[in-house]
Amino acid sequence: xxxxxxxxxxxxxxxxxxxxxxxxxxxxxxxxxxxxxxxxxxxxxxxxxxxxxxxxxxxxxxxxxxxxxxxxxxxxxxxxxxxxxxxxxxxxxxxxxxxxxxxxxxxxxxxxxxxxxxxxxxxxxxxxxxxxxxxxxxxxxxxxxxxxxxxxxxxxxxxxxxxxxxxxxxxxxxxxxxxxxxxxxxxxxxxxxxxxxxxxxxxxxxxxxxxxxxxxxxxxxxxxxxxxxxxxxxxxxxxxxxxxxxxxxxxxxxxxxxxxxxxxxxxxxxxxxxxxxxxxxxxxxxxxxx
Amino acid sequence: xxxxxxxxxxxxxxxxxxxxxxxxxxxxxxxxxxxxxxxxxxxxxxxxxxxxxxxxxxxxxxxxxxxxxxxxxxxxxxxxxxxxxxxxxxxxxxxxxxxxxxxxxxxxxxxxxxxxxxxxxxxxxxxxxxxxxxxxxxxxxxxxxxxxxxxxxxxxxxxxxxxxxxxxxxxxxxxxxxxxxxxxxxxxxxxxxxxxxxxxxxxxxxxxxxxxxxxxxxxxxxxxxxxxxxxxxxxxxxxxxxxxxxxxxxxxxxxxxxxxxxxxxxxxxxxxxxxxxxxxxxxxxxxxxxxxxxxxxxxxxxxxxxxxxxxxxxxxxxxxxxxxxxxxxxxxxxxxxxx
Numbered sequence: 001x002x003x004x005x006x007x008x009x010x011x012x013x014x015x016x017x018x019x020x021x022x023x024x025x026x027x028x029x030x031x032x033x034x035x036x037x038x039x040x041x042x043x044x045x046x047x048x049x050x051x052x053x054x055x056x057x058x059x060x061x062x063x064x065x066x067x068x069x070x071x072x073x074x075x076x077x078x079x080x081x082x083x084x085x086x087x088x089x090x091x092x093x094x095x096x097x098x099x100x101x102x103x104x105x106x107x108x109x110x111x112x113x114x115x116x117x118x119x120x121x122x123x124x125x126x127x128x129x130x131x132x133x134x135x136x137x138x139x140x141x142x143x144x145x146x147x148x149x150x151x152x153x154x155x156x157x158x159x160x161x162x163x164x165x166x167x168x169x170x171x172x173x174x175x176x177x178x179x180x181x182x183x184x185x186x187x188x189x190x191x192x193x194x195x196x197x198x199x200x201x202x203x204x205x206x207x208x209x210x211x212x213x214x215x216x217x218x219x220x221x222x223x224x225x226x227x228x229x230x231x232x233x234x235x236x237x238x239x240x241x242x243x244x245x246x247x248x249x250x251x252x253x254x255x256x257x258x259x260x261x262x263x264x265x266x267x268x269x270x271x272x273x274x275x276x277x278x279x280x281x282x283x284x285x286x287x288x289x290x
Numbered sequence: 291x292x293x294x295x296x297x298x299x300x301x302x303x304x305x306x307x308x309x310x311x312x313x314x315x316x317x318x319x320x321x322x323x324x325x326x327x328x329x330x331x332x333x334x335x336x337x338x339x340x341x342x343x344x345x346x347x348x349x350x351x352x353x354x355x356x357x358x359x360x361x362x363x364x365x366x367x368x369x370x371x372x373x374x375x376x377x378x379x380x381x382x383x384x385x386x387x388x389x390x391x392x393x394x395x396x397x398x399x400x401x402x403x404x405x406x407x408x409x410x411x412x413x414x415x416x417x418x419x420x421x422x423x424x425x426x427x428x429x430x431x432x433x434x435x436x437x438x439x440x441x442x443x444x445x446x447x448x449x450x451x452x453x454x455x456x457x458x459x460x461x462x463x464x465x466x467x468x469x470x471x472x473x474x475x476x477x478x479x480x481x482x483x484x485x486x487x488x489x490x491x492x493x494x495x496x497x498x499x500x501x502x503x504x505x506x507x508x509x510x511x512x513x514x515x516x517x518x519x520x521x522x523x524x525x526x527x528x529x530x531x532x533x534x535x536x537x538x539x540x541x542x543x544x545x546x547x548x549x550x551x552x553x554x555x556x557x558x559x560x561x562x563x564x565x566x567x568x569x570x571x572x573x574x575x576x577x578x579x580x581x582x583x584x585x586x587x588x589x590x591x592x593x594x595x596x597x598x599x600x601x602x603x604x605x606x607x608x609x610x611x612x613x614x615x616x617x618x619x620x621x622x623x624x625x626x627x628x629x
Binding site: 013015016098099100103127128129130131132133134135136138139140144145146147148161164166167168169170171172173174175176249250251252253254255256257258261262263264266267268269270271273275276277279280281283284288289290 | 361363364365368388389392393395396397399400401403404405406407408409418420432433437438441442443444445446447448449450451491492493494495496497498499500501511535547554560567568578581585588589590591592597602603604605606607608609610611612615616619620623624626627628
């Protein structure tokens with residue numbers, strides 16, 4: 001019995017540690033100043049997928065990502081941690097995609113994989129914070145969804161049970177396979193790299209990477225087919241071009257603005273007793289406190 | 291036809307604040323667009339919903355009352371909205387940016403191929419010119435939201451697809467009764483006509499919902515801490531000051547990420563938006579995404595070691611000093627002078 005688990009992952013700029021040089025003078029984002037990282041909640045999702053793999057007989061975990069050639073980095077990273085392989089969906093036709101066009105492209109790629117049992121992804125990516133791609137992929141594939149997952153509690157060939165963490169509580173739900181599960185950051189952290197797997201997959205590469213490297217590793221990839229990361233372009237997936245990229249994106253960006261706040265005239269104080277006491281007296285006198 | 295719809299979130303027969311806030315905003319925009327404000331309630335035992343929402347100016351309330359629709363599960367609520375929207379062709383649809391709205395919204399938008407913008411902080415009506423196509427669109431919904439970790443603000447439009455969909459977090463919009471005596475029209479939906487039986491595939495086995503113990507949004511004074519507080523232990527100083535002043539404790543995203551404070555205390559674009567009488571920012575440098583969630587506070591005191599912290603620019607009082615030194619003094623001098 002095969003049981004195919006697919007993890008949807010995204011390589012994102014690290015928006016959490018934005019320094020002053022991250023924004024250019026004209027208010028646009030200086031992407032070069034931001035390191036590219038594995039989207040944090042997708043790592044939580046990978047961990048759930050790897051745990052599932054150890055529970056369900058015959059299960060495999062593959063990572064699917066859409067992005068530029070360098071996004072293969074996160075597929076390798078996944079393999080170092082226990083994934084069996086991955087797919088990179090890449091091409092300029094996908095550029096400018098909003099969440100809906102992205103979901104359509106990912107759904108086309110998943111359909112090409114044949115029977116998929118569980119799709120796991122992070123709830124949202126830190127560069128957009130939309131939490132839309134998971135549910136939209138599910139809709140495109142006609143699959144049900146369980147969002148805000150904290151833990152996959154149980155899974156059989158036909159049924160999955162999941163604990164959800166919501167704003168004001170928890171819920172335990174179960175539903176049929178195939179299923180899309182989106183995972184919260186409250187879920188357990190992803191396991192670290194495994195030393196043996198890191199050695200084993202160090203040379204894992206996409207076709208583009210192999211060509212760019214120029215070195216003649218042909219034998220290596222023939223002998224070790226698991227080192228090939230599948231790379232798909234637009235012609236590898238069955239698609240309707242009008243649903244991809246800019247034309248497939250109903251949302252348009254009208255305007256981007258740098259955030260500017262109106263500065264106030266501040267009163268500067270030091271921490272000495274007298275100044276703090278005066279401030280507290282003033283706040284009491286004008287009924288701000290007390 | 292072509293009206294403005296709000297999906298109502300309901301827990302135990304009570305309409306959530308986030309939905310009432312959206313109705314308030316929706317009413318204003320509907321007036322501007324000269325269209326109707328319509329609301330959809332899906333759940334069980336909904337007889338008390340009308341009296342809760344009509345005062346907010348709802349013209350039409352759609353009720354889908356069915357035991358199977360509560361608690362919320364994705365597919366039935368999706369089918370209900372998708373099929374209703376196909377009939378009614380709303381121009382705009384709003385949902386809360388909650389675990390329900392953010393589960394339902396993308397699914398509905400995907401099924402209808404309509405654009406959805408998550409976590410909007412402002413919604414306006416305006417024109418849009420598509421220079422390439424040489425087309426001008428009037429009366430579009432401007433969906434304004436922070437992007438890129440809050441470093442930029444983007445205005446998103448959906449020129450061609452309907453409905454124009456947006457989610458908004460609780461507390462971002464104001465809640466305001468329009469007319470306490472207003473009663474609109476109620477339409478009882480035939481659920482079986484909108485929702486196929488095959489949608490009921492998710493079984494809710496267990497459910498524990500707590501009423502939030504915190505009331506950060508409603509607190510007149512907030513003592514808030516950032517990464518600069520240094521540790522969860524140092525946060526105790528903030529709790530002491532808050533207890534002394536009768537305040538609530540808030541936190542920046544960085545402090546929450548570092549584990550100094552619980553997620554539900556987070557203030558900012560990805561947390562709660564607050565407008566207290568007094569906001570005391572302790573060890574908060576003032577990332578844009580935080581400032582956006584508290585800048586409307588009537589008075590802001592910033593306590594920071596760094597005299598150049600960005601938050602100082604919007605503060606009424608800037609105290610340069612350490613939390614460990616300043617907070618105990620505030621407690622001491624408040625107690626000394628408050629009697």
